Amino acid sequence: MSTLNPFVSIRRDLHKIPELGFQEFKTQRYILDYVGGLPQEHLEVETWKTAVFVRVKGKNPSKTIGYRADMDGLPILEETSLPFSSEHPEQMHACGHDIHMSIALGVLTRFAEEPAADNILFIFQPAEEGPGGAAPLMNTDTMQKWKPDMIVALHIAPEYPVGTIAIKEGLLFANTSELFIDLKGKGGHAAYPHLTNDMVIAACSLVGQLQTVVSRNVDPLDSAVITIGKITGGTVQNIIAENARLEGTIRTLSVDSMKKVKQRVKELIKGVEIGYQCEASIDFGCMYHEVNNESTLTREFMEFAARQEGITVFECSEQMTGEDFGFMLNEIPGFMFWLGANSEFGLHHSKINPDESAIETAINLLIPYLRYKGE
Ligand SMILES: CC(=O)N[C@@H](CCC[C@H](N)C(=O)O)C(=O)O
Numbered sequence: 107m108s109t110l111n112p113f114v115s116i117r118r119d120l121h122k123i124p125e126l127g128f129q130e131f132k133t134q135r136y137i138l139d140y141v142g143g144l145p146q147e148h149l150e151v152e153t154w155k156t157a158v159f160v161r162v163k164g165k166n167p168s169k170t171i172g173y174r175a176d177m178d179g180l181p182i183l184e185e186t187s188l189p190f191s192s193e194h195p196e197q198m199h200a201c202g203h204d205i206h207m208s209i210a211l212g213v214l215t216r217f218a219e220e221p222a223a224d225n226i227l228f229i230f231q232p233a234e235e236g237p238g239g240a241a242p243l244m245n246t247d248t249m250q251k252w253k254p255d256m257i258v259a260l261h262i263a264p265e266y267p268v269g270t271i272a273i274k275e276g277l278l279f280a281n282t283s284e285l286f287i288d289l290k291g292k293g294g295h296a297a298y299p300h301l302t303n304d305m306v307i308a309a310c311s312l313v314g315q316l317q318t319v320v321s322r323n324v325d326p327l328d329s330a331v332i333t334i335g336k337i338t339g340g341t342v343q344n345i346i347a348e349n350a351r352l353e354g355t356i357r358t359l360s361v362d363s364m365k366k367v368k369q370r371v372k373e374l375i376k377g378v379e380i381g382y383q384c385e386a387s388i389d390f391g392c393m394y395h396e397v398n399n400e401s402t403l404t405r406e407f408m409e410f411a412a413r414q415e416g417i418t419v420f421e422c423s424e425q426m427t428g429e430d431f432g433f434m435l436n437e438i439p440g441f442m443f444w445l446g447a448n449s450e451f452g453l454h455h456s457k458i459n460p461d462e463s464a465i466e467t468a469i470n471l472l473i474p475y476l477r478y479k480g481e
Pocket residue numbers: 201234235236261282283284354355356392394426427428429430453
């Protein structure tokens with residue numbers, strides 16, 4: 107009978123209990139219970155909302171190294187059929203945060219047994235998918251008191267085989283802004299369209315117009331994304347819709363492009379108000395700072411990782427994904443990297459099934475790296 111790696115087992119436990127941003131109560135309890143079972147001699151634990159901070163006091167500290175794992179799941183109905191599938195309806199760890207947490211616990215376990223010379227602060231951070239836990243967490247008393255001198259995080263990458271570390275200096279993830287647009291017109295009988303202002307028609311037109319911002323307003327040598335991921339509107343098949351709502355996200359490679367795209371979105375919405383005789387309101391929801399990897403630390407990590415058995419370091423290009431870890435990197439030097447996890451289905455897919463051996467790969471890489479940086 108084969109025995110499961112304990113951190114794979116932890117991943118499966120966490121996978122069953124995905125929770126949305128700032129609702130990670132069971133997840134927080136699980137982490138606190140696990141940490142409570144470790145040797146306590148070198149540990150200090152604090153919480154903020156659903157976050158957990160664990161500081162492993164160094165033997166002779168001159169600095170603090172931060173390691174961050176995100177905690178929240180997504181509002182997705184899981185379709186993997188795995189025996190450890192989500193037990194929470196319409197909530198799923200479809201972005202690998204269960205894996206991120208189990209890796210962090212694996213590394214923490216080792217340092218709780220045998221601390222480094224420096225302090226290591228493990229940060230279990232809520233609400234990465236939204237509304238964003240990193241920015242408010244940076245202002246907590248705990249973070250101010252234990253503020254790391256450098257910080258590291260990873261994100262699983264389903265498109266790469268296990269053993270791949272994909273990373274680059276500088277920009278790695280995009281600037282993001284959520285996008286919520288509400289349209290209100292005049293509903294009515296399906297057979298009398300001339301007496302109404304149909305918000306399904308206005309919404310359909312607006313989705314098409316929004317795509318022209320990227321193709322016609324953004325420099326082709328720059329990049330941007332506008333994705334509308336959800337449309338709701340109307341009530342029933344034979345009533346013309348009085349309301350419609352578009353929910354989406356904007357991604358850009360610079361803050362400047364984000365400003366321009368938002369301005370253009372606002373202008374198009376004004377046009378829809380006039381053209382479709384309706385009222386439109388816009389809410390840009392939460393925005394994330396781009397992820398910028400500090401060059402010296404990134405280069406050093408790439409060289410370190412390349413020397414480890416079973417690791418292939420790949421210098422990737424930047425991606426249009428967002429990560430509120432960008433707010434941490436804006437204040438603390440450090441880096442994020444992609445960890446190959448080999449899944450046929452990608453991030454945010456209801457059938458994503460990352461290869462769990464990536465957990466051991468990451469633990470075996472991070473323990474010596476953090477020890478090397480913390481000696
Ligand atoms: C790694 C990842 O997938 N992150 C999310 C962050 C979402 C931020 C926010 N809710 C938005 O949609 O703008 C992503 O979708 O890239």
